[in-house]
Amino acid sequence: MIFRILAFLLRRPLLMRAISPAMGLYNPFHPDARIDPYPQYQRLREKAPVYRHPRLGMLVLSRYDDVVSVLRDPRFIANRTRSKAFQRNDPFSDLPPGMQEGIRKSLLMTDAPDHTRLRNLVNKAFTPRVVERLRPRVQEVVDGLLDRAASRSDMELVRDLAYPLPVTVIAELLGVPAEERERFKSWSVGLRVLVDPVASIQGMDGAVRAYEEMSEYFSDVFAARRAEPRDDLVSGLVAAEVDGDRLDETELLALCALILGAGHETTTNLISNGVLALLRNPGERKRLADDPSIIESAVEEILRFDSPVQATDRVASEDCEIHGERVEKGSFVVTLLGAANRDPARFPEPDRLDLTRDDGRHVSFGQGAHFCLGAHLARVEAQIALTSLLARFPEFTGPTEAKAWVGSTVLRGPTELPLRLG
Numbered sequence: 055m056i057f058r059i060l061a062f063l064l065r066r067p068l069l070m071r072a073i074s075p076a077m078g079l080y081n082p083f084h085p086d087a088r089i090d091p092y093p094q095y096q097r098l099r100e101k102a103p104v105y106r107h108p109r110l111g112m113l114v115l116s117r118y119d120d121v122v123s124v125l126r127d128p129r130f131i132a133n134r135t136r137s138k139a140f141q142r143n144d145p146f147s148d149l150p151p152g153m154q155e156g157i158r159k160s161l162l163m164t165d166a167p168d169h170t171r172l173r174n175l176v177n178k179a180f181t182p183r184v185v186e187r188l189r190p191r192v193q194e195v196v197d198g199l200l201d202r203a204a205s206r207s208d209m210e211l212v213r214d215l216a217y218p219l220p221v222t223v224i225a226e227l228l229g230v231p232a233e234e235r236e237r238f239k240s241w242s243v244g245l246r247v248l249v250d251p252v253a254s255i256q257g258m259d260g261a262v263r264a265y266e267e268m269s270e271y272f273s274d275v276f277a278a279r280r281a282e283p284r285d286d287l288v289s290g291l292v293a294a295e296v297d298g299d300r301l302d303e304t305e306l307l308a309l310c311a312l313i314l315g316a317g318h319e320t321t322t323n324l325i326s327n328g329v330l331a332l333l334r335n336p337g338e339r340k341r342l343a344d345d346p347s348i349i350e351s352a353v354e355e356i357l358r359f360d361s362p363v364q365a366t367d368r369v370a371s372e373d374c375e376i377h378g379e380r381v382e383k384g385s386f387v388v389t390l391l392g393a394a395n396r397d398p399a400r401f402p403e404p405d406r407l408d409l410t411r412d413d414g415r416h417v418s419f420g421q422g423a424h425f426c427l428g429a430h431l432a433r434v435e436a437q438i439a440l441t442s443l444l445a446r447f448p449e450f451t452g453p454t455e456a457k458a459w460v461g462s463t464v465l466r467g468p469t470e471l472p473l474r475l476g
């Protein structure tokens with residue numbers, strides 16, 4: 055979130071590139087950081103674990119213990135509108151009022167007690183049972199996508215499996231019928247700008263259009279599900295009630311937009327990062343192929359090793375200190391999840407992929423009150439996608455370097471991964 059706000063404040067990505075020489079020890083905009091951010095993280099952990107950025111005016115945390123303690127500390131809040139940067143120049147002020155309200159009411163922007171209330175209501179509808187019920191359907195979708203690839207002798211992993219799988223699952227979860235899938239995808243692309251830190255101000259037009267179209271579409275769906283509930287998440291959300299309290303229309307829409315946005319690109323990246331990690335580590339790939347029962351710990355290790363979400367941030371709600379470094383009220387604190395996951399103080403030999411490490415304490419899904427709502431779903435999708443790919447095409451080959459990476463400072467994954475299926 056912080057980088058998007060900064061990009062807005064600085065108005066253009068071009069300007070971000072122009073200031074890069076002055077970016078000090080941490081420059082998430084540098085092209086090398088996109089290819090391999092880990093050397094930068096190591097320098098930070100060793101030389102400046104609480105790094106006051108000279109240019110961006112924020113603290114950057116890279117050690118595991120610090121990242122976890124800030125994400126669990128209620129003094130560090132998610133409501134970015136309370137940051138000094140935001141109060142100087144509200145990056146959302148040009149957006150339509152309804153959309154601004156939606157952003158402010160989003161789970162990712164609220165704190166207790168508002169966040170607790172929203173989360174309790176969502177938890178009523180998005181239960182582990184809802185996700186478990188999806189398991190056979192996820193397998194069916196994966197099998198269908200792999201069947202299509204089998205009719206050729208190659209596949210482009212991102213386009214043919216890692217992208218369509220989560221989009222299809224999220225659409226079905228929200229109860230969007232097959233014939234609406236293309237529209238749904240275009241909203242998702244339009245809304246991407248909201249989680250894309252290097253978005254230019256022009257990109258917001260697409261987001262506004264997507265939000266308005268979604269709003270129109272979903273207000274009909276909410277009404278229809280109220281009248282005739284179905285077995286889908288939207289029906290659960292409109293009916294969710296805690297002590298007589300329910301989600302209002304804006305909260306419902308904000309949630310659907312967040313689930314759509316947060317729920318698919320991240321999972322796409324998990325699957326693609328996983329296949330790339332297996333291509334780079336043939337010994338580990340063989341272990342998994344020989345013993346698919348290790349898939350649960352394998353997916354946890356892939357999440358740790360190359361996190362699909364590399365960073366999040368919080369705002370200090372009061373003056374405080376981190377390791378003697380003063381943090382003024384209203385400052386941004388960036389928590390580098392990708393750096394915490396490679397902290398040798400927490401994970402022995404952190405740069406080694408070990409599919410049975412079985413530690414489970416990575417921070418790729420965040421920590422504390424905002425812990426990822428879709429973690430279980432993402433795990434199920436990745437487990438099924440990876441085991442099925444290995445079982446179906448045991449001889450598949452592919453590159454050990456990605457040609458290009460997703461154009462984001464926060465999301466991490468290759469944009470394409472061509473495989474020969476053997």
Ligand code: HEM
Binds near residue numbers: 320
């Ligand atoms: C590999 C896939 C995924 C990764 C790595 C991931 C990562 C994260 C992270 C790091 C956070 C916490 C952000 C923060 O603390 O500021 C988060 C929150 C969230 N995620 Fe995910 N996510 C993934 C998949 C999903 C899926 C599949 C869904 C929905 C179906 C989803 C929905 C959400 C929501 C709604 C939140 C906000 C929770 C809250 O603020 O209470 N995510 N995710």
